[in-house]
Structure formats: C-alpha cells, structure tokens
Amino acid sequence: MITFETFEYDVLVIGAGGAGLRAAIEASAAGVKVGLICKSLLGKAHTVMAEGGVAAALANVDDRDSWKVHFADTMRGGQYINNWRMAELHAKEAPDRVRELEAWGAVFDRTKDGRILQRNFGGHRYPRLAHVGDRTGLELIRTLQDYGVHRGLDVHMEFTVVSLLMSDGRAAGVIGYERERGRFKAFNAGAVVLATGGAGRAYKITSNSWEGTGDGHALAYRAGAELMDMEFIQFHPTGMIWPPSVQGILVTEGVRGEGGILLNKDGRRFMFDDIPEPYRNQTADNEEEGWRYTQGDKNARRPPELLTRDHVARCIMREVKAGRGSPHGGVFLDIAWIKKKMSNADAHIKRKLPSMYHQFKELGDIDITQDPMEVGPTTHYIMGGVRVDSDSQMSTVPGLFAAGECAAGINGANRLGGNSLSDLLVFGKRAGQYAAAFAKEHRRVPIDRIAAQKAADEALKPFEHGPGKSENPYAIQAQLQETMQGLVGIVRTESEMQHALTDLAALEKRAAHAGVTGHREYNPGWHTAIDLRNLLTVSEAVTRSAIERKESRGGHFRDDYPDKNPEYATFNIVTRQRADGSMEVRREPLPPMPAELKQIIEEQKS
Numbered sequence: 008m009i010t011f012e013t014f015e016y017d018v019l020v021i022g023a024g025g026a027g028l029r030a031a032i033e034a035s036a037a038g039v040k041v042g043l044i045c046k047s048l049l050g051k052a053h054t055v056m057a058e059g060g061v062a063a064a065l066a067n068v069d070d071r072d073s074w075k076v077h078f079a080d081t082m083r084g085g086q087y088i089n090n091w092r093m094a095e096l097h098a099k100e101a102p103d104r105v106r107e108l109e110a111w112g113a114v115f116d117r118t119k120d121g122r123i124l125q126r127n128f129g130g131h132r133y134p135r136l137a138h139v140g141d142r143t144g145l146e147l148i149r150t151l152q153d154y155g156v157h158r159g160l161d162v163h164m165e166f167t168v169v170s171l172l173m174s175d176g177r178a179a180g181v182i183g184y185e186r187e188r189g190r191f192k193a194f195n196a197g198a199v200v201l202a203t204g205g206a207g208r209a210y211k212i213t214s215n216s217w218e219g220t221g222d223g224h225a226l227a228y229r230a231g232a233e234l235m236d237m238e239f240i241q242f243h244p245t246g247m248i249w250p251p252s253v254q255g256i257l258v259t260e261g262v263r264g265e266g267g268i269l270l271n272k273d274g275r276r277f278m279f280d281d282i283p284e285p286y287r288n289q290t291a292d293n294e295e296e297g298w299r300y301t302q303g304d305k306n307a308r309r310p311p312e313l314l315t316r317d318h319v320a321r322c323i324m325r326e327v328k329a330g331r332g333s334p335h336g337g338v339f340l341d342i343a344w345i346k347k348k349m350s351n352a353d354a355h356i357k358r359k360l361p362s363m364y365h366q367f368k369e370l371g372d373i374d375i376t377q378d379p380m381e382v383g384p385t386t387h388y389i390m391g392g393v394r395v396d397s398d399s400q401m402s403t404v405p406g407l408f409a410a411g412e413c414a415a416g417i418n419g420a421n422r423l424g425g426n427s428l429s430d431l432l433v434f435g436k437r438a439g440q441y442a443a444a445f446a447k448e449h450r451r452v453p454i455d456r457i458a459a460q461k462a463a464d465e466a467l468k469p470f471e472h473g474p475g476k477s478e479n480p481y482a483i484q485a486q487l488q489e490t491m492q493g494l495v496g497i498v499r500t501e502s503e504m505q506h507a508l509t510d511l512a513a514l515e516k517r518a519a520h521a522g523v524t525g526h527r528e529y530n531p532g533w534h535t536a537i538d539l540r541n542l543l544t545v546s547e548a549v550t551r552s553a554i555e556r557k558e559s560r561g562g563h564f565r566d567d568y569p570d571k572n573p574e575y576a577t578f579n580i581v582t583r584q585r586a587d588g589s590m591e592v593r594r595e596p597l598p599p600m601p602a603e604l605k606q607i608i609e610e611q612k613s
C-alpha cells in the first residue's frame with residue numbers, strides 16, 4: 008500500500024510551457040488558488056526551444072495585415088478543417104496577447120521606429136512573426152515565468168502525473184510521482200488544465216524535447232475525453248541531418264524568412280517546380296521577386312521556400328527520392344548566398360540567426376555564413392489533441408481543460424509556423440479564465456483514493472517485473488519509434504499502417520512486462536517505462552485516424568489516396584476509448600461557418 012500526501016487547489020495546471028504558464032497566470036488573476044505541475048524544471052519546458060517567433064497581426068511592418076488576413080492564412084494553411092471559431096479568436100486576440108507580453112517585460116526585436124519587429128514565415132501573407140532573434144521561446148518563457156512566480160503560483164517541478172482522477176463524472180485531480188525521490192503525491196482540484204505539449208517522441212527523427220511523449224493526450228483519453236485530428240503530424244521540412252547524433256534538431260523557418268533558399272545536389276532551386284494552385288497568385292515566379300519579398304518589398308510575392316511546411320517537406324522528399332538529394336539524404340539550405348545581395352551579409356546572418364549560426368558551428372562544424380546547411384524533414388508538431396470547446400477550452404469531460412499543443416482545433420490539417428506560440432498565449436489565457444470560473448461555480452469533489460492507489464500501483468509495476476524475466480523499456484521505445492517513422496510517417500499507405508497497428512499491439516503486450524532495476528530515485532528506465540503507455544496510446548490514435556482519412560490533406564499524405572477528397576473536408580476524425588478499453592474512431596461533422604467568415608476567406612484568395 009502506497010501512502011501519498013494530498014494537495015488542494017482550485018485550479019491545477021499540468022505543464023509549465025507557454026500554455027500552462029499563461030493559463031496559471033490567468034487563473035490566479037481570477038483570485039483562485041493555483042497549482043502548477045511540470046515534468047522538468049521550471050523554465051525548461053519545450054516552449055523554451057521555440058525559435059522563429061510568435062504570429063500576431065500587429066501590422067507593424069506591413070500595414071495591410073489584419074486579423075482577417077491572419078484568419079484566412081490560418082484556415083488555408085489548415086486546409087479548411089480547422090475549428091473556424093478558434094482560428095477567429097486566435098487571429099483577433101493574438102495582437103493583444105503579444106502586447107501584453109511586451110508590457111510584462113519581453114524584449115522583442117524592434118523596428119527602426121521602436122515598435123515590435125515582425126518577420127516573414129511560411130504561409131503568412133505579410134511579415135507577422137514578432138521575434139527575439141531566433142530565441143523567441145526563451146524570452147516568452149522567461150517573461151511568463153517571472154510574471155507568474157510573482158503572482159504567487161505554487162509550482163511542483165520534476166513531477167510526473169500518471170493519471171487523472173475522476174469523481175462524480177468530473178475531473179477532480181491527479182496522481183503522480185516526484186522524479187527526484189519517486190514519492191507519490193495526489194492533487195485535488197476544482198478544475199484541471201492540461202498543457203502538456205506534443206508527442207514527437209513517438210517518432211525516431213524529431214525536433215521535440217524528451218518531454219514530448221503525449222502524456223496529456225493519453226491522460227485525457229484514459230479519463231474519457233475525446234482526441235481529434237490525430238492523423239495530422241507536422242513534419243518540419245528543415246531539421247539537421249548530419250552528423251547522426253544531431254539528426255532531427257530544428258533549423259528554424261526563420262532562415263528561409265531571412266532569404267535562405269533550398270537547393271538540390273545539382274544546385275537547382277527546386278521549390279519553383281511545384282507551386283500549389285491555392286498559393287499560385289501569392290507566390291513569386293522568379294528568384295529576384297522572391298528575394299525582394301524577404302527584404303520587405305510590398306509589391307513582391309513570397310518565395311516558394313515560404314510555402315506551407317507540409318508542401319515544402321514533400322518537395323524535399325521528392326528530390327531525395329529522385330536521387331537529387333544531398334550526400335546524407337536531404338537537400339541544401341543556403342543563407343550564405345545573400346552575400347551576393349548585401350555587403351554586410353556575415354554580420355547580418357549572425358545577428359538575425361544567432362542560434363542557427365552556433366548550432367551548425369558547434370554541432371556540424373559548418374559556418375552558415377559561408378556554406379549551405381544539409382537539411383531534411385523532422386517530426387515537429389502534432390496538430391491533433393484533446394477535443395475542446397472553442398471558447399472555453401473545456402474538453403468533453405467536465406472540469407478538464409486543455410490548451411496549447413496538447414489541444415486540437417486551431418490548426419486543422421497543418422499548422423503555420425509562429426501560430427503555436429500565439430495559440431499558447433490566446434488559448435492558455437482562455438483555459439485559465441474558464442477553469443477558474445468552473446472552479447468557482449462547482450464545489451471541489453474529493454478524489455477517489457482507491458483509483459489513486461490503483462494508478463500508483465500500476466506505475467510501480469515495472470519494479471515488480473525485475474530483470475531477466477522482463478522487457479527492456481528502451482528497446483520497446485526504440486521499436487515503437489521505428490514503427491511510427493517507417494510505417495506512419497510523411498508518406499503513408501493503408502497496408503503499411505495496418506502493419507503498424509499489428510506492431511503496436513505487440514509492443515503494447517511487451518510494454519505490460521517492461522521491467523526496471525534499482526530504486527525509484529531518478530530512475531530513467533522507470534520514467535521510460537511510464538512514458539511508453541502514453542506513446543503507445545498516441546501512436547494508436549495517430550495510426551487509426553490516418554487509416555480512416557482516405558485522402559491527402561495537410562500533414563497527412565497517403566500514397567494510395569494522393570488527392571484531396573472534398574467529402575473529407577466536411578468532418579474531423581475523433582477517437583475515444585470504449586468501455587472495453589478499445590479505441591473508437593468516428594467522424595465529427597464540422598460546424599457550419601458563418602457567412603462573414605466565409606466572405607473573409609473568399610476575399611483573401613486573390
């Protein structure tokens with residue numbers, strides 16, 4: 008029998024990335040008692056890695072920008088299966104959230120007249136990304152953390168939540184363990200906000216940190232919430248590919264925003280070869296025009312390197328498959344070429360892209376001011392997540408909210424770069440506000456201590472299995488990542504995904520016998536065994552949803568159904584756990600879009 012201490016809060020936020028911190032700040036501003044839990048140290052959440060910027064139609068660099076253009080760009084990027092209400096709220100509220108961040112102390116790069124500077128990014132019609140060099144996430148976290156800590160948030164760091172606890176059909180709290188000592192603690196709360204980030208660790212090649220194991224997705228699913236759009240994984244076109252030890256590390260889209268171009272092994276700028284019809288009018292048809300766009304010429308159209316990520320990633324794969332790739336299986340990304348255009352190019356590159364300069368110098372021994380980088384697609388972001396109400400962010404489970412990367416809706420089939428950091432701010436705030444209101448309206452119900460005990464026992468099972476007669480959790484995790492990378496990756500087919508389901512079922516059986524040695528204190532094998540359950544749930548949801556979507560759209564490309572099917576533009580795919588524990592997959596019709604929003608989309612098509 009495990010003993011555990013119990014803490015009580017009105018609102019409990021799981022995750023201290025941008026979404027969690029923003030939610031906690033807002034809930035605390037509503038005057039309720041807020042607890043914040045995170046798996047890593049405060050300040051180390053994955054958001055800290057965000058580079059390029061936060062998208063908001065401030066119109067500081069191009070006064071033609073507005074929430075309407077941002078809304079239309081987001082919907083087109085998501086191929087029109089986004090939750091239109093979330094896309095609308097996001098576009099309308101992002102500018103205020105960015106200005107608020109500035110008021111709280113964030114030091115953004117500046118225009119000559121002292122306003123927040125904005126840069127170009129893929130799929131955004133005008134320069135829209137407020138940024139701090141290529142270290143925007145660090146500044147965002149630093150600012151929110153500083154502000155939040157001074158509001159008196161109660162933080163529990165290096166603590167892994169293993170189960171949500173339900174009482175009277177509502178979320179009533181969580182149970183988990185301290186990573187340092189292995190001690191269990193329970194939390195009783197009036198409302199719970201999940202802000203646990205993504206699930207990139209289900210794949211072998213990923214830009215995601217170790218935390219991205221889909222915990223929030225799986226916790227919500229097991230508590231009866233619905234997941235949506237899980238088939239849509241974003242493979243960012245430019246990750247490092249060489250040397251092998253750094254494979255997957257992100258190369259920010261900011262490089263292309265600053266004028267970087269993609270070349271195949273023959274030095275050909277292949278992105279001009281294939282420009283999708285919906286973007287044709289807004290894309291440059293020659294190199295000179297593309298360059299002028301990156302330098303702020305309002306009469307120029309964007310270069311094809313700044314098309315949406317799903318498209319750019321597929322163009323790269325096409326070059327590689329056709330034997331025109333770089334020596335290590337990618338293509339070249341060249342920013343050094345801008346020397347031909349500006350006299351102070353070296354200093355300019357180092358100033359605009361300091362992290363990229365150091366990343367390549369230190370990890371790949373490449374000076375990006377002189378030589379091209381070798382890049383290829385890397386698993387970057389999951390558009391799918393917990394299905395939430397667009398305004399309040401409450402899931403289908405009363406009292407359970409979700410925000411940030413672990414929630415679904417705003418991005419549809421593909422996320423535009425920069426729209427995540429703004430999503431964290433806009434919907435983090437909303438989740439905190441509505442969770443606080445929920446907690447005030449509904450009295451806290453006590454946690455189910457038997458369920459908590461059961462969850463703790465379950466989490467400790469790997470110690471019972473012992474060495475010799477058990478499975479190695481690392482080996483299972485590696486196999487899982489191989490399966491998802493190879494069979495449910497950038498290009499998918501029915502037969503391969505059916506094969507993946509069989510593999511996942513076998514891995515699940517093995518995971519039930521995962522065993523670890525040693526003590527509970529900082530035991531990485533144990534942590535891996537616990538993560539496995541979440542990764543397996545997320546992987547199954549991704550695979551089943553991807554099988555159900557028999558077309559190609561956004562981040563989901565089917566070799567056996569290479570075209571978009573208009574019928575599939577009318578619904579989202581939703582997964583839910585049945586009473587017998589199996590996974591149900593169903594189609595949820597998209598709510599009808601109001602005429603005024605339809606009109607905005609039409610107006611922005613030209």
Ligand SMILES: Cc1cc2nc3c(=O)[nH]c(=O)nc-3n(C[C@H](O)[C@H](O)[C@H](O)COP(=O)(O)OP(=O)(O)OC[C@H]3O[C@@H](n4cnc5c(N)ncnc54)[C@H](O)[C@@H]3O)c2cc1C
Pocket residue numbers: 021022023024025026027044045046047052053054055056057058059060061062143144166167168169183202203204205214215216218222223257387388410411412413424425426427428429431
């Ligand atoms: C290299 C890189 C660069 C990027 N650049 C940009 C960019 O420029 N612009 C942009 O818009 N987006 C960018 N993104 C995407 C963006 O950074 C993420 O989508 C976003 O930061 C996710 O934030 P979040 O708050 O949802 O979650 P995260 O920042 O991932 O935080 C999750 C939190 O949940 C905690 N947690 C998870 N599971 C548990 C558990 N079981 N128990 C307790 N705590 C738990 C973690 O410890 C962490 O505190 C980038 C992503 C990467 C990888």
